[in-house]
Amino acid sequence: MGRVVSKEERQQIFEDIRQFLADELEVDPAEITEATDVVNDLGGDSVIFLEIVEELRAKYGIQVEVRTIGQLMLRKAISNIGEAVDVLCEVIEKGEELVEAE
Amino acid sequence: MVTPLGITTQETWDAMLQGKSGVRRITKFDPSSCQTQFGGELPDEFYQWERKHLPKRLFKQTVRTARIMLKAAEEAMQDSGMVSDDLQSDRCAVVMGSSGSSIRSPHDMPEPGAEKFKIIREMVNAISSWVTMKYHLQGPSYTLSAACASGSYAVANGCDLIRWGASDVALVGGVDTLLTENTILRGNFLQVLSRADHPKAMRPFDFKRTGFVPADGGCCLILESEEHVRARNGKVYAFIEGYGTVSEAYNIFLPFPHGKAMARAMASALLQAGIPKEDVGLICANGTATIINDFYETQAIKEVFGEHAYRLLVPAVKSMTGHTVGASGAIAVSVAAMALCTGCVPPTINYEHPDPDCDLNYVPNYMVHAEGLHAAMVNAFGFGGHNCSIVLTK
Numbered sequence A: 001m002g003r004v005v006s007k008e009e010r011q012q013i014f015e016d017i018r019q020f021l022a023d024e025l026e027v028d029p030a031e032i033t034e035a036t037d038v039v040n041d042l043g044g045d046s047v048i049f050l051e052i053v054e055e056l057r058a059k060y061g062i063q064v065e066v067r068t069i070g071q072l073m074l075r076k077a078i079s080n081i082g083e084a085v086d087v088l089c090e091v092i093e094k095g096e097e098l099v100e101a102e
Numbered sequence B: 001m002v003t004p005l006g007i008t009t010q011e012t013w014d015a016m017l018q019g020k021s022g023v024r025r026i027t028k029f030d031p032s033s034c035q036t037q038f039g040g041e042l043p044d045e046f047y048q049w050e051r052k053h054l055p056k057r058l059f060k061q062t063v064r065t066a067r068i069m070l071k072a073a074e075e076a077m078q079d080s081g082m083v084s085d086d087l088q089s090d091r092c093a094v095v096m097g098s099s100g101s102s103i104r105s106p107h108d109m110p111e112p113g114a115e116k117f118k119i120i121r122e123m124v125n126a127i128s129s130w131v132t133m134k135y136h137l138q139g140p141s142y143t144l145s146a147a148c149a150s151g152s153y154a155v156a157n158g159c160d161l162i163r164w165g166a167s168d169v170a171l172v173g174g175v176d177t178l179l180t181e182n183t184i185l186r187g188n189f190l191q192v193l194s195r196a197d198h199p200k201a202m203r204p205f206d207f208k209r210t211g212f213v214p215a216d217g218g219c220c221l222i223l224e225s226e227e228h229v230r231a232r233n234g235k236v237y238a239f240i241e242g243y244g245t246v247s248e249a250y251n252i253f254l255p256f257p258h259g260k261a262m263a264r265a266m267a268s269a270l271l272q273a274g275i276p277k278e279d280v281g282l283i284c285a286n287g288t289a290t291i292i293n294d295f296y297e298t299q300a301i302k303e304v305f306g307e308h309a310y311r312l313l314v315p316a317v318k319s320m321t322g323h324t325v326g327a328s329g330a331i332a333v334s335v336a337a338m339a340l341c342t343g344c345v346p347p348t349i350n351y352e353h354p355d356p357d358c359d360l361n362y363v364p365n366y367m368v369h370a371e372g373l374h375a376a377m378v379n380a381f382g383f384g385g386h387n388c389s390i391v392l393t394k
Helices: A007-025 A048-056 A066-075 A081-094 A097-101 B009-017 B044-053 B056-061 B064-080 B115-122 B126-135 B147-163 B181-189 B226-231 B257-273 B291-311 B325-342
Strands: B023-025 B038-040 B092-097 B141-144 B169-177 B216-224 B239-247 B280-284 B375-382 B386-393
Touching: A007 A048, A007 A081, A007 B056, A048 A066, A048 A081, A066 A081, A081 A097, B009 B325, B038 B216, B044 B064, B056 B115, B064 B126, B064 B169, B064 B216, B092 B126, B092 B147, B092 B325, B115 B126, B126 B141, B126 B169, B141 B147, B147 B169, B147 B216, B147 B239, B147 B325, B147 B375, B147 B386, B169 B325, B216 B226, B216 B325, B239 B257, B257 B291, B257 B375, B257 B386, B280 B291, B280 B325, B291 B375, B325 B375, B325 B386
Parallel strands: B092 B141, B092 B169, B280 B375
Antiparallel strands: B023 B038, B169 B216, B239 B386, B375 B386
């Protein structure tokens, strides 16, 4: 079982994702909003979300296995960054139960 | 072209006409455990180019073969003058050849975090796939493998896609990276690599030849239907008239005795091209500098061309680039096209000791001007018995 993610923490997760994508895909962070599409707008790929999880794992105490997150992604298509933030919050809140909860 | 002689076609071509060697002692890793310590390394400019022009994430997701091909494809596209208005993307094919060195590149130090991309980094079709993504080409695309003939097979197959009406344009070529410790150690076991420790280690058709020098390289050509290139008023280097692809069905390693299957490929190419053998003035030889291969190729040329064989120019440009394996056939097609276009024929360098068994005109050491050159043949013969000969005309 995880914990509740506050509004401020959600904003911080967005900022962290934005910075990660800006570094990784060599774009200006100012160009990245919650509506930005990772693949079509930034030239990223579908695997990048799993990399983000790995990157933020320690900071947010994420203990869910990548396999579990992969299963979740099969059920919930993530296209824009706002959706990625929401899914990450859900991962933090539900932990390993998130797939079973679906 | 991206070769040890230069990272553009013009640089490579100019160096070839000057008879320069791209072979040097290997510096990218310590070759002291290998019996072969000389190779055809890409110029440092390539590594500077890729760091400057390719996205950081690409280094996690690719090995060097894909990046070399992106460079070669960029040059080909720029040189063609094609713009997106000229292209109907689903009518553009991408067919590349590679012997599979993408999965033999442990020296290709990956970026931090690259290990998790191992599957997409090393899949050989990635060579074609990255080109389709860069130029948004949506016709058929794949990478084929026929050892040293991979690049030639890609050219032949691209030609077919256009002839069959499946595509108007085909980006074709080949790429390989041979300079890894593993590859060289295994090449030494097979007794095909020269062990000479000097820049003249690769000497095709020379009496003292001892095998080939491994190299990195890539080449991309653009094939277009005549109708397509005329409609956009594009530049034409040469016409591909036909090809012959045959399997030796003999031995995974040794060529069929006396070049009988090499001769079948050449004869088949002439037949498909529909031109008399006397029209051919140039053969860009496979010329791998192994004792048997050069002897058999010479025998095969004599069998197919008869007395005309002695009037042919038969250079082996691998003497200058080293053996780029999957790229070499495509490089040779480019060289043949440039020769037809300019009338200049690059030499076989390091040719110092004539071999009575190899007695054709291999254009020893110095380029020649060939007035009236009308047709050329390109030979590529690979491990596994994959033979391909291609005929081009001016």
